[in-house]
Amino acid sequence: MARGMRLDKLLAHAGRGTRSEIKRAVRLGRVEVNGQTARDPGMTVDPAADEVRWDGEPVRYREHVYFMLNKPPGVVSATEDRRERTVADLLRPEDRSRNPFPVGRLDKDTEGLLLLTSDGRLAHELLSPKKHVDKVYEALVAGAVGDADVRAFAAGVTLDDGYRTMPAELVVRSVEEKDDGPLSSVVVTIREGKFHQIKRMFGALGKRVVRLRRVAMGPLRLDPDLAPGEYRELTEKEMEALAAAAAGAWSEG
Numbered sequence: 001m002a003r004g005m006r007l008d009k010l011l012a013h014a015g016r017g018t019r020s021e022i023k024r025a026v027r028l029g030r031v032e033v034n035g036q037t038a039r040d041p042g043m044t045v046d047p048a049a050d051e052v053r054w055d056g057e058p059v060r061y062r063e064h065v066y067f068m069l070n071k072p073p074g075v076v077s078a079t080e081d082r083r084e085r086t087v088a089d090l091l092r093p094e095d096r097s098r099n100p101f102p103v104g105r106l107d108k109d110t111e112g113l114l115l116l117t118s119d120g121r122l123a124h125e126l127l128s129p130k131k132h133v134d135k136v137y138e139a140l141v142a143g144a145v146g147d148a149d150v151r152a153f154a155a156g157v158t159l160d161d162g163y164r165t166m167p168a169e170l171v172v173r174s175v176e177e178k179d180d181g182p183l184s185s186v187v188v189t190i191r192e193g194k195f196h197q198i199k200r201m202f203g204a205l206g207k208r209v210v211r212l213r214r215v216a217m218g219p220l221r222l223d224p225d226l227a228p229g230e231y232r233e234l235t236e237k238e239m240e241a242l243a244a245a246a247a248g249a250w251s252e253g
Contacts, residue, residue, distance in 0.1 A: 005044065005045055005046070006041070006042050006043070006045075007026070007031070007038060007040070007052070010047055010059070010061055011041075011054065012094065012097065013062065013063070013065075013098065014060060014061055015094055015098075016059065016094070018093060018094050021094070022041055023041045030055050031052070031054055032052070032056075033045055033050055033052055034050055034051050035051070064118045065095065065117060065118050066122075066233060066234040066242075067091070067095065067100060067116040067233060067234070068114075068220065068223060068226065068231060068233075068234055068238070069090065069226075069231040070222060070226040070227065070231065071087060071106050071112060071229075073109045074108060075089075075090065076108050077102045077104075077107075079100075079101050079102075084108070087102055087114060088100070088116075090229055090231065098118050099118055100116040101116060102114050102115070103126055103127065104126075104127055107199075110212045111213040111214070111228060112137070112138075112212075112213040112214035113216065113220065114214070115220065121246075122246050126217075126218065127193070129192065131245070131246070134189050134190075134191055134217075134218060135189070135191070135214060135216070135217050136188070136189045136214065136215050136217075137187070137212055137213060137214050137215065138185075138186075139188055139202075139213070140185055140186075140210050140211040141184040141185075141186055141209055142180075142181060142182075142207060142208040143181070143206065143207035144182040146175075149172075150171075152205055154167050154170070156168070157205065158204060159200045159201065159204055160203070160204065165190070165192065165194065165197065166190070166192050168191070170186060170187075172184060173187065183210075218242065218245040220234075220238060
């Protein structure tokens with residue numbers, strides 16, 4: 001990162017608003033640099049050395065943004081789409097202006113944890129097949145899931161195109177009898193991300209996924225306080241854990 005940076009750019013990167021909102025805040029005297037009221041939003045500051053405050057509160061600078069989103073169903077995992085609503089449409093304008101993109105994809109009707117970031121290097125590392133980062137899903141499955149299915153997942157399932165998946169973990173929580181047949185509640189852990197993989201794995205075993213929700217990706221777990229469609233920045237602890245996972249230091253378990 002260069003030592004010199006425009007004040008308004010630093011504040012925008014810190015999520016303090018759009019450029020026009022930041023310029024207005026500077027004019028109103030809400031921004032200080034090293035204890036002095038800033039007058040020029042274009043002034044040069046050093047993020048590593050200068051102390052910047054917004055309404056008296058220190059501004060934390062990050063070169064990239066990292067958001068945890070609880071993706072709702074009916075939204076596509078993309079930054080733009082001509083016909084469909086995207087996960088980027090769920091972001092505030094000041095956050096969307098940082099150009100974050102989803103790390104991996106969730107199907108349109110799949111819910112749950114989705115990481116959005118502007119950090120291409122981290123995304124590449126997390127998605128690398130060599131890292132084998134765990135992805136954990138909760139699912140409702142039409143049909144009675146049993147021990148034979150658990151063994152099949154553990155051995156790897158041959159999909160409709162002939163591809164044999166890596167071994168996956170399947171845990172059966174419950175099987176309930178409904179008017180239209182059994183409904184199973186399960187947890188699935190996979191270490192790859194083929195197209196519609198979990199749905200196709202169950203399909204190969206004669207069953208159908210009716211609801212799918214991702215609850216974890218590597219060390220990152222979905223915040224239970226996030227309602228569908230809500231998001232927040234990652235905490236420092238979550239950032240450190242993700243960096244370790246990207247570096248290959250995270251231990252699968």
